[in-house]
Amino acid sequence: MKEAVLEMKQESRLKKLLRDFGRIYTHNALFAIGFTICLLWVLVAIFAPLIAPYDPIAQDFTQRFAKPSAAHLFGTDNFGRDIFSRVVMGSRTSILAGFTTVILASIFGTIYGGIAGYAGGVVDDVLMRIAEMVSAFPALILAMVITSALGSSLFNTLFALVIVSWPNYARVVRSMVLTIKENDYVAAAKALGTKRSRILLREIIPNTIGQVMIMATLELGNAILNFAGLSFLGLGAPPPAPEWGAMVSDGIDYFFNWWIPTFPGLAILTMSVGANLMGDSIRDLMDPKLRKNF
């Protein structure tokens, strides 16, 4: 009998999470909007080849500067390429870049900040001064320097974006760790003889994940924006590939063909706004104490 009860409990874990999610989705309009936008973009990215009506890099000089119409939903650019197809295909690059940056930067920043905060003293001072040195430079300019020094490729752009964004996580995590490490459960772990690395990874860092997730979601918009910015400056994916920032950049030469920069611009806008809205409300899902209230 007891066994049966236990099994039921375990089985319903996932269900409970889904139910909580459903509750947040229906009770929190901002989260619903942000999540829907992001979900739509992710779906677009996954099914991009099925959605895009044309080849995004196929040039058609008979169709240059076509206005938005039934044949070309968002019009065409100076090479006669279908902008709708390019925006759809470009979502793959942008989303991939955004997620990769955020995931790598948050993992590195969390561990870095965790070590600094937990070790304290000289270690903390040295580690945080390094982080501050990195974040003292304007993000986009530093990223530009790194990308142009290493040569422009997708990998180098992502690397540059990770380099400019990890100090944010490190700083937030460090300050959280300073308060978390004073908790009795850390003392209890110490009294049990737990190794310092295990205390950090098992007792302290899990308690920062809620905040890190919020930051990561908020930074997702930033990362996509920065990636678009670098591409706009010609430091992102190499030219023929469809990329939102690069498309906007192409468009400014043809100011009166407004559709060329507008649609990729709108794509950047919706994606980053969606990510920001989601980030603001995702904390409630992550905090086990707040979960009940939804």
Add this chain to the structure above:
Amino acid sequence: MEKPVNDIVLRVEHLKKYYPVSGGFLSRGNKFVKAVDDVSFQIRRGETFGLVGESGCGKSTLGKALIRLHEPTSGEVWLNGVNIAALSNRDFAPYRRQIQIVFQDPSASLNPRHTIEAILAEPFIVHGLYKNDRAQMKKEVERLMELVGLDSYMLNKYPHELSGGQKQRVGIARTLALKPDLIVQDEPVSALDVSIQAQIINLMVDLQKELGLSYLFISHNLNVVYQISDNVGVMYLGRMMEITPYQGLYKNPAHPYTKALLSAIPQPECQGESHRIILEGDIPSPVNPPAGCRFHTRCRECMECCRRKEPQLKEIAPGHFVACHLYD
């Protein structure tokens, strides 16, 4: 229960814990908060040593210095014949199994991110017990739950889903996992309801009988200490003022400070008139404790020598030690 008389679990000798005061530039390194200043006592196997004193007297610091959550400044801590205060952190690790701690706030001592099962399995994992036998580990965890009177269906719950009393039971279960000889109880019941306090104390007494544990029971509540202790130590401003068997605490307290503490316990009126001893003034700063006897600024029996010479603990009756010039 029978107690082997000379079997001493813990002997503390001249333990000191000073915290440097970070003042201005000029005074740096000169001043210390003398939280625990030259304290000696011992605990026999299976015995409970109650430690009382007002807040800020250093009793919690003493407890935490014993298990080296705060590194002692100087002194010796002999645990089962080994001076653990002199060991390096690495060498001390295996001895941690012998001495554990229960914290005051049960909510703060359990990580909100882990289930009760994960919390109780942690001691085994940390010490590499039942490494290849998950089923056995689970059984051990269930046995711990049973020991402290909790139902095993709670294993899947998170700490915030439990009541304060249940959380403290989990905290106690965690300390029992490694089968320690001595448990430091740092005000384990003062965050709980009175009715729950009694339950937890009964649980502790039962566990002590069953497992032959020794307790260092830290509290500011004299009644609780009286109920559970075999010996009681009274601390004031980082110093041990009096150590007495528990009967002696109420019957013939020797130190004027102990008398004042006892008189401050609220009594039901029907038990006759109580003579309140009101202490004047505040507790002096532990950065700069009074010269001579630390208590002389507030003591009603203060004599000339009290201002000059610090009294040492003296045995005035078998097992009854007092640090006071009245008994010279």
